[in-house]
Amino acid sequence: MPKGKRTRIVALTRTRKKGLDSKKKLMDDLRSCLEDYERVFVFSVRDMRNAKLKDMRTKWRTSRFFFGKNKVMAIALGRTAEEEQADGLHKLSKALRGQCGLMFTNSAKDDVVDFFGKYVEADYARAGAVATDDVALEEGPLPDFPHSVEPYLRLKLGLKTTLNRGVVTLLKPHIVCRKGERMTPEQTRLLKLMNHPMAEFRVNLVAVWSKDGVVERLNPDADGEEDEEEEGSGAEDDAEDMDSD
The missing domain is CATH 3.30.70.1730 (Ribosomal protein L10, N-terminal RNA-binding domain)
Structure with a gap:
């Protein structure tokens, strides 16, 4: 028809x-x-x-x-x-x-x-904002992150992570942001997960x-x-x- x-x-x-x-x-x-x-x-x-x-x-x-x-x-x-x-x-x-x-x-x-x-x-902070300080994650366990967020950290935010006995573990150090630099959406999302306000x-x-x-x-x-x-x-x-x- x-x-x-x-x-x-x-x-x-x-x-x-x-x-x-x-x-x-x-x-x-x-x-x-x-x-x-x-x-x-x-x-x-x-x-x-x-x-x-x-x-x-x-x-x-x-x-x-x-x-x-x-x-x-x-x-x-x-x-x-x-x-x-x-x-x-x-x-x-x-x-x-x-x-x-x-x-x-x-x-x-x-x-x-x-x-x-x-x-x-x-x-x-939102994407495009200027970082007010240096933030980094050290290699090793990240107990403040729930295990359910590990795939998001690895696949969406670019962190080298794995689950070790249910604990999110960072396989290598990660620079979240550097003071004075404009931040990407991925950086601001990670800062929010870390409960780190920058605005x-x-x-x-x-x-x-x-x-x-x-x-x-x-x-x-x-x-x-x-x-x-x-x-x-x-x-x-x-x-x-x-x-x-």
Whole structure:
């Protein structure tokens, strides 16, 4: 029987990009928050992790966090003195560069600065990250690894291993990574199996706006380094995740 003309093969990997409705909602939410909060911080994130961002939001339940396209957030606040939604906001918009977000809060500026100055969460490095120290495995038994992981170590991660009476045993020394070198996916997976974090999730406060119209630059060196076209990539999803109840 001939194949029907209506038959179509649809790739399940296709996703529909968010359009104007999503951008308009983000802008409306930002403008609404300007009425409810005394301060707005621009922050950048080092070693982005969505789970860590959600944990951070939990610690600041009375505040709101947004992580979206920089251009959209800048338009919402106002890019010029004529467009700004409140006095001084166009100066804050200029700080929206690279991978960054907005925090709306009624907390005192010093309390916010003090908290994020100390807030650091260790995490596992991702492929492409630079190793912070030398890590090596010595020849001999590796009792910290369960026996079930031995084939994975040998076949996927390239270690010379065997099982000796049920204990994973390394047949020759293995350099996991060297300080200052960028790591491969195999190296980062091995570090995770070793429970050896090499990344630090931290939030850098870039600038703050207060309702009196004053904008203060907090950390000019914290600006993101990503290209303008890539800034905030995929961030609108994060904004919804972080601010949904």
